[in-house]
Amino acid sequence: MGIIFEKTQAALSNIRSLDPRIRAVISVLDDSALSRARSLDAQSSRQALHGALVAVKDNICTKIGATTCASHILQNYQSPFDAHVVERLHAAGAVIVAKTNLDEFAMGSSTENSAYFPTRNPWNLDCVPGGSSGGSIAAVAARLTPYALGSETGGSIRQPASFCGVCGLKPSYGRVSRYGLVAFASSLDQIGPVATDVRGLAELLGVIAGRDERDSTSVDAPVPDYAAMLDESPGRVRIGIAAEYFGDGLHPETRARVEAAIDTYRKLGAEICEIHLPHAPYTIACYYLVCTAEASSNLARFDGVRYGHRTAHPKDYFDVYSASRAEGFGSEVKRRIMLGTFALSSGYYDAYYLKALKVRTLIKQDFENAFNHCDVILSPTTPTPAFRLGEKRDNPLEMYLADIYNCAANLAGIPAVSIPCGFTSEQMPVGMQLMAPHFAEGRLLQIANWYQTVTSHHLAKPPICAD
Amino acid sequence: METGIDESQVRHIAHLARLKLSDEEITRYGAQLSAIVGYIEKLNEVPTDGVEPTAHPLPVCDVLRDDAPRPSLGAELALANAPDSAPPYFKVPKVLDHMDA
Numbered sequence: 001m002g003i004i005f006e007k008t009q010a011a012l013s014n015i016r017s018l019d020p021r022i023r024a025v026i027s028v029l030d031d032s033a034l035s036r037a038r039s040l041d042a043q044s045s046r047q048a049l050h051g052a053l054v055a056v057k058d059n060i061c062t063k064i065g066a067t068t069c070a071s072h073i074l075q076n077y078q079s080p081f082d083a084h085v086v087e088r089l090h091a092a093g094a095v096i097v098a099k100t101n102l103d104e105f106a107m108g109s110s111t112e113n114s115a116y117f118p119t120r121n122p123w124n125l126d127c128v129p130g131g132s133s134g135g136s137i138a139a140v141a142a143r144l145t146p147y148a149l150g151s152e153t154g155g156s157i158r159q160p161a162s163f164c165g166v167c168g169l170k171p172s173y174g175r176v177s178r179y180g181l182v183a184f185a186s187s188l189d190q191i192g193p194v195a196t197d198v199r200g201l202a203e204l205l206g207v208i209a210g211r212d213e214r215d216s217t218s219v220d221a222p223v224p225d226y227a228a229m230l231d232e233s234p235g236r237v238r239i240g241i242a243a244e245y246f247g248d249g250l251h252p253e254t255r256a257r258v259e260a261a262i263d264t265y266r267k268l269g270a271e272i273c274e275i276h277l278p279h280a281p282y283t284i285a286c287y288y289l290v291c292t293a294e295a296s297s298n299l300a301r302f303d304g305v306r307y308g309h310r311t312a313h314p315k316d317y318f319d320v321y322s323a324s325r326a327e328g329f330g331s332e333v334k335r336r337i338m339l340g341t342f343a344l345s346s347g348y349y350d351a352y353y354l355k356a357l358k359v360r361t362l363i364k365q366d367f368e369n370a371f372n373h374c375d376v377i378l379s380p381t382t383p384t385p386a387f388r389l390g391e392k393r394d395n396p397l398e399m400y401l402a403d404i405y406n407c408a409a410n411l412a413g414i415p416a417v418s419i420p421c422g423f424t425s426e427q428m429p430v431g432m433q434l435m436a437p438h439f440a441e442g443r444l445l446q447i448a449n450w451y452q453t454v455t456s457h458h459l460a461k462p463p464i465c466a467d
Numbered sequence: 468m469e470t471g472i473d474e475s476q477v478r479h480i481a482h483l484a485r486l487k488l489s490d491e492e493i494t495r496y497g498a499q500l501s502a503i504v505g506y507i508e509k510l511n512e513v514p515t516d517g518v519e520p521t522a523h524p525l526p527v528c529d530v531l532r533d534d535a536p537r538p539s540l541g542a543e544l545a546l547a548n549a550p551d552s553a554p555p556y557f558k559v560p561k562v563l564d565h566m567d568a
Contacts, residue, residue, distance in 0.1 A: 080544040173524045187523045216530035217523075285507040296484060303485075305557050310550035317562045322487040334486055338496055339503060341484040342472070355510050357520030362513065364521055397503055413524025438525075 002041025004051035008033050011053050015144050023117045024138040025098045032064040033097045047093035055139045055148040058099040061180040069182050070114035071104045073308045073328025083180020085191050085208045092207040100135030104330045106184045108132050109402040113332045122462040127386040130160030137164045140194050143465050148194040153184050154287050155406025157192045158418035162381035162431025165420045168194045169201045172439050173413030174219035177212030185294035188410040197458050198449040202226035229442045230449045240275035240374030251384040257422035257430040258380045275370040279362045287407035289343050289356035296340030364412040371437045379405050381418040381431035415441045419448050420457040471501045
C-alpha cells in the first residue's frame with residue numbers, strides 16, 4: 001500500500017468514527033477515493049494537490065456519487081458530468097473523499113435547513129456550524145479533511161468559517177467557474193476554498209481559479225501563483241476600518257477579538273485608516289431581494305419532468321409541477337421562491353427588485369471609494385459567535401441578519417476571506433473578515449497570511465478531535 | 468406601498484411560483500413574508516434617482532460562443548435522471564384533456 005492510499009484509508013476511517021456526532025457528510029465516496037488513491041500512488045509525476053484529500057459541498061456536481069443539494073427533490077440525482085472545479089481537482093491530483101452537508105440549495109445560515117439532518121459545530125455540538133457550507137467547514141474544523149470546497153451566495157463560506165475557527169475564501173465573482181455548481185442566485189454565487197490556514201486557501205484557489213468557456217461569467221484573467229505570493233513581503237499595507245461594521249448588535253467578545261486583531265496588524269506595521277460604507281445598513285434588504293428573485297428563476301427548472309422528485313399521482317400536468325415542487329422543496333426554499341416571485345411580479349418589480357438593483361450599485365460604489373484609501377477592509381465576519389441549534393429557526397429575518405457583514409462582498413463581486421482571530425470565554429471561535437478589490441485575491445491572502453505568521457488561533461483544534 | 472401581504476396575495480404568488488401550498492403554509496408564509504417585506508422597505512430611505520441598476524457585478528455582456536456544432540449530453544444521459552420516460556422522450560400526464568379545467 002502506498003502513502004496516499006494509507007492516508008485516504010485513515011481519513012475514511014476517521015470520518016466513519018467521528019462524523020456520526022458532527023454530521024458534516026452526506027455521502028462518503030469510499031470506493032472511488034481508495035481507487036483514486038491507489039492510482040495516484042502508482043504515478044511518478046507530482047501535481048499541485050497530489051494526494052490531497054478534499055471534501056466537496058453537495059451542490060457541486062460530481063459524476064461519482066449523488067449530488068443532492070441536501071434536498072428531497074434531488075435525493076437520487078446522479079450528475080452526468082463533473083463540475084469544472086471537480087475536473088480541476090482531479091487534474092491536480094486531489095482525492096475527493098466526501099460530499100458535504102449544506103442548507104438545502106445553499107439557502108440558510110446554519111446548516112439546519114438540510115432536508116436530511118443538521119450539522120453540528122465541532123467546537124460545541126449544541127451549536128450550529130453556520131451555513132450554508134456548514135458541512136464543508138465542519139469537516140475541515142474537525143480535521144476530517146484538510147481541504148474542502150464550499151459555495152457562497154451571501155456569506156455561506158465565511159460565516160461558518162468564523163463559527164468553526166477555520167479559513168474560508170469567497171473569490172471575486174468570475175474568478176472561479178460556476179459550471180456544475182447548482183445555481184441559487186447566478187449573479188452572486190461563487191465556489192470557494194476552505195482550509196485550516198491561509199496557505200491552504202492559496203493552494204486550492206490556485207487550482208480552481210481561471211477561465212472556463214462553459215461559464216460565460218468566468219473571467220479570462222491571469223491566475224497568479226497565490227501560494228508563492230505568501231512568501232513575499234506584503235510591503236506597505238493599509239487596512240480600512242468601517243464604523244458601520246462595529247455598531248449595535250456586535251457581540252462584545254467578537255468586538256474585542258477583532259479589535260485585538262486590528263492591534264496586531266498595527267504592531268506588524270500596517271497603517272490603519274478609517275473608511276466609510278454608508279450604504280452598509282441596506283445590505284441585507286438589498287441582498288434578499290436580489291438573491292430570492294434569482295432563486296425563484298433558477299429553481300423553476302425543478303419541474304418534476306427532467307430530473308428530481310415527481311409527485312406520485314398527479315391529476316394533470318400542472319399538478320406534476322406544483323405538487324412535485326411542494327413535496328420536494330423544504331420550508332426555507334419555498335419561502336425564498338415565494339419572496340423572489342413576489343419581488344418580480346407585476347406591480348412590485350420596480351418598487352422592490354429594481355430598487356434593490358439600484359442600491360446594489362451604491363453598495364458597489366461604496367467599496368470602490370473605500371479601496372481608493374486602503375488595500376483591504378477589516379471587519380468582524382459575523383456579529384456573534386455560533387448560536388445554538390434551533391435558536392433562530394422560526395425567525396427567518398433574524399437568521400438572515402447573521403450574514404449582515406458578508407452579503408455586501410457578494411453584491412459587489414469582490415473577494416473576501418474569513419480567518420480565525422481568537423475565542424470567546426466559552427471557547428467558541430471568532431473570525432475576522434478581510435475584503436479586497438476585484439481580483440486582488442493574491443494581495444488579500446498575503447495580508448491574511450501575514451496575521452497568521454504571528455498568531456496561532458488557526459492551529460487550535462476542537463476538543464472532539466482529541467477524543 | 469402596501470407592507471402586509473394578505474392571504475389572497477400569498478395564494479397568487481404560490482400559483483405563479485408553481486408551489487401547491489397547504490392552508491397552514493399559506494398562513495405561515497403570509498406572516499413571514501409580511502415581516503420580511505416590511506424590513507426590506509427600508510430601501511425606500513435610499514435616494515436612487517439617476518442611479519443605474521446593477522444586475523451583474525462584472526461588465527460582461529453578449530458572450531457568444533462560435534456558432535459551431537459540438538457534442539451534447541445525448542438522449543440516454545439526458546433521460547437518466549427523469550422520473551418517468553419513454554426513450555427518447557420525457558413522459559408527463561396528458562395536457563390537452565385538462566385544458567378545460
